[in-house]
Amino acid sequence: MDCIFCSIIDGLAPAWEVYEDDATVAFLDVGPATPGHTLVVSRTHTPDIWSLTEHAAASVMPSVHRVATLLRATLQPIGMNLIQSSGTADWQEVLHFHVHLVPRYGNDDLVRPWMALRDAATGLAGGWLRTLGAR
Numbered sequence: 651m652d653c654i655f656c657s658i659i660d661g662l663a664p665a666w667e668v669y670e671d672d673a674t675v676a677f678l679d680v681g682p683a684t685p686g687h688t689l690v691v692s693r694t695h696t697p698d699i700w701s702l703t704e705h706a707a708a709s710v711m712p713s714v715h716r717v718a719t720l721l722r723a724t725l726q727p728i729g730m731n732l733i734q735s736s737g738t739a740d741w742q743e744v745l746h747f748h749v750h751l752v753p754r755y756g757n758d759d760l761v762r763p764w765m766a767l768r769d770a771a772t773g774l775a776g777g778w779l780r781t782l783g784a785r
Contacts, residue, residue, distance in 0.1 A: 655691050655746040669717050673709035676717045679750070683760055686725045686753040690714050697745040698736035706747075714749050727753035731760075 657663035658677060665677035668688060679687040690713050696702045702710075718730055733750040735742040754760070 653695055653744070653746050655689075655744055655748065656695050659691065659693055669713065669720065671713055673706070674713040676713060683750075683752050684727075684755060684758050686721050686727070686751075688717055688721060688751045689748045690717055690751065691746060691748040696747045698742065698747060699734065700736065702747050710747075710749065714751065718751055721751060721753050725753050728756050729754035 654663060658665040659675050665675075665680075667675060667677045669676040669690075673693055674690050675693060676688055676690045679689055690710060692702065692706060692710055694706055696706065699707070714732065718732070721727065721730065731750070731752040731754060733752060734748070735750075736747075752760070
């Protein structure tokens, strides 16, 4: 398997680790969007959210919370984006489940990754609710 995150977890590739536990490893992103941009990575190689078990997913979120708390205490951002991308259409570059924690400082150049659909109300009325089984 040729996975950079697995290599980092196994100690075979360098990374600036900021946290680890039995389920995850967290390290600074090599190409950060903002100072402190950190990845929380599942120790188990799983390519995306759909391949992750519910148990494994549940074990990642406490680590995300702990790292977010650490980032807030040390870097004092005014906000935090949590981003999880699954699939190449969603900009996932490393096919190993991970969550991005992107501290926000109010003066960065990041922009919202999407705009609201103009026809959202029409889409909802036209069947999205029924298709999703929403009530």
